[in-house]
Amino acid sequence: MLVFEFKAYGKPKQFSAIDEALRTVQFIRNKALRFWMDGLGKTQYDLNKYCAVLAKEFPFCNELNSMARQASAERAWSAITNARCSTWGNPKTALARFYDSCKKQIPLKKGFPQFQKNNRSVEYKSSGWKLADNRKSITFTDKKRIGTLKLKGTRDLHFYQPDQIKRVRLVKRADGYYVQFCVSVDRTESVEVTGTAIGLDVGLNDFYTDSNNQKIENPRFLAQGERRLKMAQKRVAKRVKGSKNRRKARQILGKRHLKISRQRKDHAVKLARCVITSNDVVAYEDLRIKNMVRNHCLAKSINDASWYQFRVWLEYFGKVFGKITIAVTPNGTSQECSSCKTVVKKGLSTRTHICRCGCVLGRDHNAARNILSRGLATVGHTGSYGLEACNAWGEDTATHVGASLHEQVTS
Numbered sequence: 476m477l478v479f480e481f482k483a484y485g486k487p488k489q490f491s492a493i494d495e496a497l498r499t500v501q502f503i504r505n506k507a508l509r510f511w512m513d514g515l516g517k518t519q520y521d522l523n524k525y526c527a528v529l530a531k532e533f534p535f536c537n538e539l540n541s542m543a544r545q546a547s548a549e550r551a552w553s554a555i556t557n558a559r560c561s562t563w564g565n566p567k568t569a570l571a572r573f574y575d576s577c578k579k580q581i582p583l584k585k586g587f588p589q590f591q592k593n594n595r596s597v598e599y600k601s602s603g604w605k606l607a608d609n610r611k612s613i614t615f616t617d618k619k620r621i622g623t624l625k626l627k628g629t630r631d632l633h634f635y636q637p638d639q640i641k642r643v644r645l646v647k648r649a650d651g652y653y654v655q656f657c658v659s660v661d662r663t664e665s666v667e668v669t670g671t672a673i674g675l676d677v678g679l680n681d682f683y684t685d686s687n688n689q690k691i692e693n694p695r696f697l698a699q700g701e702r703r704l705k706m707a708q709k710r711v712a713k714r715v716k717g718s719k720n721r722r723k724a725r726q727i728l729g730k731r732h733l734k735i736s737r738q739r740k741d742h743a744v745k746l747a748r749c750v751i752t753s754n755d756v757v758a759y760e761d762l763r764i765k766n767m768v769r770n771h772c773l774a775k776s777i778n779d780a781s782w783y784q785f786r787v788w789l790e791y792f793g794k795v796f797g798k799i800t801i802a803v804t805p806n807g808t809s810q811e812c813s814s815c816k817t818v819v820k821k822g823l824s825t826r827t828h829i830c831r832c833g834c835v836l837g838r839d840h841n842a843a844r845n846i847l848s849r850g851l852a853t854v855g856h857t858g859s860y861g862l863e864a865c866n867a868w869g870e871d872t873a874t875h876v877g878a879s880l881h882e883q884v885t886s
């Protein structure tokens with residue numbers, strides 16, 4: 476599944492119609508959840524049927540396209556299943572992940588499904604919208620009176636037929652409204668074999684150091700953005716609750732968030748694509764967000780988030796280009812000697828690895844070499860699990876990383 480995104484242009488009246496649709500989605504989702512809590516609906520099918528009841532009872536529900544109504548009830552269902560058996564993170568995600576995480580026995584976070592307060596998207600399936608022939612505008616045909624929105628963004632949608640578009644999503648963000656098209660294609664591309672394998676060590680000072688002692692610097696814009704984010708956060712905290720100024724400050728904070736997450740994604744995508752296309756095997760540390768304890772060090776926190784996203788994209792491009800990506804256990808990679816494998820204890824501040832066997836390397840360089848050799852020792856069997864390449868939209872682009880490794884094992 477590919478996602479194409481466009482910024483939507485229209486009249487204020489149309490945007491308030493979108494807001495109305497967003498509220499309706501939230502209403503249906505929460506109603507369906509309540510229906511389930513009261514023990515009246517037990518299956519996803521029950522919740523779907525309940526949509527028709529709501530449509531009869533509430534005119535504003537009837538105004539929303541029937542499939543969009545159902546999609547809202549499906550959200551309630553996935554909130555329920557996710558709460559029962561949840562991986563970290565996004566409660567909006569599909570049932571697929573639920574089953575996936577059960578199968579792979581990822582530790583569960585117990586919880587109860589929550590009512591939603593700030594819904595920001597509405598999802599249409601095959602009906603309720605019509606794309607113009609020139610692909611420059613979209614018309615929503617249900618009774619919410621959203622009407623025709625002009626689209627600005629990528630031209631890539633021209634390459635696909637309308638029946639390949641499986642879902643259309645309207646998304647509200649801090650800086651406006653967006654239309655996303657989910658197109659069903661299995662994306663694979665071929666590149667020439669490079670004959671190289673590489674190990675990557677994440678660092679504090681550099682974004683990563685590879686096993687050939689190449690260093691990629693931390694992008695400066697991220698640190699800068701993060702600082703501005705902190706400032707905006709402080710400003711919100713200082714304003715009186717419920718005041719106009721607080722609302723304004725919150726809007727600014729929202730925009731900064733959006734900006735930094737776009738920059739981070741952009742950086743991760745470009746770098747990951749480059750690493751994958753110029754190597755056949757890429758090994759890296761199996762760092763998970765869950766294990767990255769909250770810390771007060773600014774540089775570290777930026778790195779954690781960026782590195783994690785970088786990893787997800789590495790695995791995504793690994794699948795696209797048919798390359799091998801291996802996550803290895805990170806324990807002790809910096810302590811071991813990459814030549815003779817003896818343990819050479821060193822503190823965090825020791826930047827050089829010096830071993831009795833005569834091996835002298837930069838600390839990170841040594842670690843990267845260890846990561847590569849661990850990776851090569853376990854090719855095809857390592858800790859990739861069903862991470863999804865969540866792009867900055869926070870929506871899925873259906874990339875099961877585990878699946879790619881599996882294919883590589885069998886081929």
Ligand SMILES: [Zn+2]
Nearest residue numbers: 812815830832
């Ligand atoms: Zn040694």
